[in-house]
Amino acid sequence: MNKRVTIADVARTAGVSMMTVSRVVNDSGPVSESTRQRVLLAVGELGYRPSGLARGLATRRTATIGLVVPDVANPFFAGVAKGVEQIAYAEGYNVFLGNTGEDPEHELTLLQSLEEKRVDGLILCSSRLPEADLRQALQWHGATVLVNRQLEGFGAVLVDDQRGAIALVEHLLSGGRRRIGMLAGPETSHSCRLRLLGYDSVLQEAGMQRRQGWMLRCAPDVAGGRQGAINLLQAYPELDALLCFNDLVAVGALQAAAELGRSVPDDLAITGFDDIPLAALMTPPLTTCSVPVFDLGDQAMRLLLEQIGGCDEGCERIVLAPELVIRGSAP
Amino acid sequence: MNKRVTIADVARTAGVSMMTVSRVVNDSGPVSESTRQRVLLAVGELGYRPSGLARGLATRRTATIGLVVPDVANPFFAGVAKGVEQIAYAEGYNVFLGNTGEDPEHELTLLQSLEEKRVDGLILCSSRLPEADLRQALQWHGATVLVNRQLEGFGAVLVDDQRGAIALVEHLLSGGRRRIGMLAGPETSHSCRLRLLGYDSVLQEAGMQRRQGWMLRCAPDVAGGRQGAINLLQAYPELDALLCFNDLVAVGALQAAAELGRSVPDDLAITGFDDIPLAALMTPPLTTCSVPVFDLGDQAMRLLLEQIGGCDEGCERIVLAPELVIRGSAP
DNA sequence: TAAGATGGTGTTAGCGCTAACACCGATCAA
DNA sequence: TTGATCGGTGTTAGCGCTAACACCATCTTA
Structure with a gap:
C-alpha cells in the first residue's frame, strides 16, 4: 500500500493545474476536450480516487445520508432501507446504514458518530430514545426525517x-x-x-x-x-x-x-x-x-431531499394507511 | 442551522490554543486538570462536535470500516453483520453497511465510494463480481477481508x-x-x-x-x-x-x-x-x-483488525464447519 | 550547580480538495 | 475602434483538524 495518489500527482502527470483536474473529475466548469482526455488518461494510469474526506471538508457536502434502524434483521426495516436506497442512489447519495440493536445507548453513539461524519441528512427509524434525549441528539443535525415516530418540528413519515x-x-x-x-x-x-x-x-x-x-x-x-x-x-x-x-x-x-x-x-x-x-x-x-414499507423509505428520502434542497418544506408529516390482511391465524 | 462550531471557537471560549482542545477531546497528551475542565465546559456550552472529515484528513484514519453484503434482508447477512458490529464497536470502529441488492454493478460503485470515504478496512461478503473485476476493485483498498469467497492474496473467512x-x-x-x-x-x-x-x-x-x-x-x-x-x-x-x-x-x-x-x-x-x-x-x-453466521462476522472482523494493525498476519484463510440439521422437510 | 527529565502549553505546517476570483486571448455587437 | 462577453486555465486562500516540534517552567539526579 504505497502512498495514495492525490490530485497533485494527476496534475503533474497531465501537465495541468490541480484545478483543471478537479474540473474534469467533477465535471464542473469548462475544459477543452484535449486537456480533458489528457487528464482522464492520467487518472486512469495512476489509479486516482478523489478523497471524499478532503472534498467534504472543502465543499461542506458529503453526498451521504445516515439511516438508523433498531434491527437490520427485521424485514420491516430491510424494506424501508430498500425504499430509501433506491431514491438515494438515483440522486447520487450514499446510504450509511446503522444498526442500534434496539439499544438506546447505542442509538445515541450512532447518531453522534453520524454527526461527526457530517452526513448531509439523517433518516431515523422507530427511535427508541425518550423525547428529551432524542431532541437533544438531533439538535445539531442538519436535515432529519423520522420514520415511525414524531417529534414537533421534524419531518416524519408515519403509519396510521x-x-x-x-x-x-x-x-x-x-x-x-x-x-x-x-x-x-x-x-x-x-x-x-x-x-x-x-x-x-x-x-x-x-x-x-x-x-x-x-x-x-x-x-x-x-x-x-x-x-x-x-x-x-x-x-x-x-x-x-x-x-x-x-x-x-x-x-x-x-x-x-x-x-x-x-x-x-x-x-x-x-x-x-x-x-x-x-x-x-x-x-x-x-x-x-x-x-x-417500501413507500415509507421512499417518502422519507423524498422528504429529506426537500430539506437538503433547503426549500424548507420537508418538515411535513406524511401518514400512510395500513391495510388489514386476513389470513388463517385469525380468519 | 448556524455555522458549525469548530475547534477554534472552543479554543477561544476556553482561552487556550486549539492544540490543547484537541488534546482534551482526544485524550492525547498531558493537560492539567483545571484547563481540561475549562475546555470541557466550553465544549458542552457550544455543543462542539469534532469533524470526522477534518480529523480523518489529518490523521489518515477514519475509525470506520465498510461492510458490503448482497442483501440486508437475508437473515444470513444480518447475522454476519451482528458479528462484525460487535467486535467493531468494542474496538471503537464504526461500521458502514452497504447493500448491493445482488447487483454486481452496484457492488462496484459501492466499493468505489467506500474507497473515497477512506474507510480503514473492508469486509466484503459473498461478492458477486467476476474474479478480474473483484481484484481490480480491491487493488487500491487497504485492509480487506472476504467472507464466503476467496481470492489469492486476501484474507478470507469461509464455510466448508x-x-x-x-x-x-x-x-x-x-x-x-x-x-x-x-x-x-x-x-x-x-x-x-x-x-x-x-x-x-x-x-x-x-x-x-x-x-x-x-x-x-x-x-x-x-x-x-x-x-x-x-x-x-x-x-x-x-x-x-x-x-x-x-x-x-x-x-x-x-x-x-x-x-x-x-x-x-x-x-x-x-x-x-x-x-x-x-x-x-x-x-x-x-x-x-x-x-x-455470527462467528463468520466475528472472525472476519478479527482478521481485519490484524491487517489494520499491520502485523501482516491477517491474510490467512479461516474455514468454519457447517452442521447438518435434520428436520421435517427431509427426515 | 549543571545537565537532564518531565508536565504543560503553543506554533507551524500540512492532510487533499475546491470556491472564488483573476487572467488571457478570441470573438462579438454597436 | 471600443468595450463586453466567453471559453479555458491558473492562483490564492481556506475547509477543520492534528503531527511534530519548540518552548518554558518545574523538578530530579549526581
Missing part, C-alpha cells in the same frame, strides 16, 4: 397505527373473540403507543374494558414474542386472541401456542402487524396489517 | 460448503431419495460453486450421475426459489428431492410444492442451507445445514 390496530381488533371481535390479550412492544416505541391506543379504544367502545394484565410487553422479535406469549397464556389461559405488536412477535406467539398445545386459530387467534414476507409463509399464515 | 452439501446429499440418499434436483444460486457465488461440487461428487461416488437439467439456477431469495421450483418440478416431475442453494430458496420451494400439490416430505424432500431462524419455523421445518 391506531387505525390499523382498530381494524385488527374489530376483525377479532367480529370473529367472536371476546378475551383479547395484547403482546406489546417497547414502551418507547411510538407505533406501539398508538396501537395500544387503538386496541383500548375499540374495547372501550364495545363496552368491554381491557382486563388488567392482559397486556404484556416483550422484545419486538421472535424470541421475545415466544417468551411473552408463554408468560401471558400461562397467566391467563382464558384468552382467545392475541394482538401482537408486530409479525415477528406473532411468529413467536405461534410457536408458543404450539408448545402449549393451543390450536390456532380454533382455540386462539393470533394477529401480527407489518405484513413482512414471512407472515404469509407461516402455518397458519398470519392475519396482519400490511404496511407499505 | 462442499462438506455441507455432501452431508445433505448423503442424508437424502440414506433416506431413500434417488432423483435429487438442485436449485442453485448465482453463478458468481463462490459458495454455490462449492455446494454444486459437493452435490456432484456424492452422486458420482454413488454411481448415479446427475441428470442433465436437474440443476437450475435461481435468484437466492424466496421469490426466486418459488419460481425456480415451479419450473424445475414441472419439467421433471419425477424428482423426489430438492437440494436448495439456501434457506430462502428452500422456503420458496416449499411454497411451490404446496401450490403444485406435492406433499413434503412424503412426496418430495426439500433441504436448505444456512439455518436462518426462519428455517425452524416453517411447516414442515427445514432440514438444512447450519452455518455459524
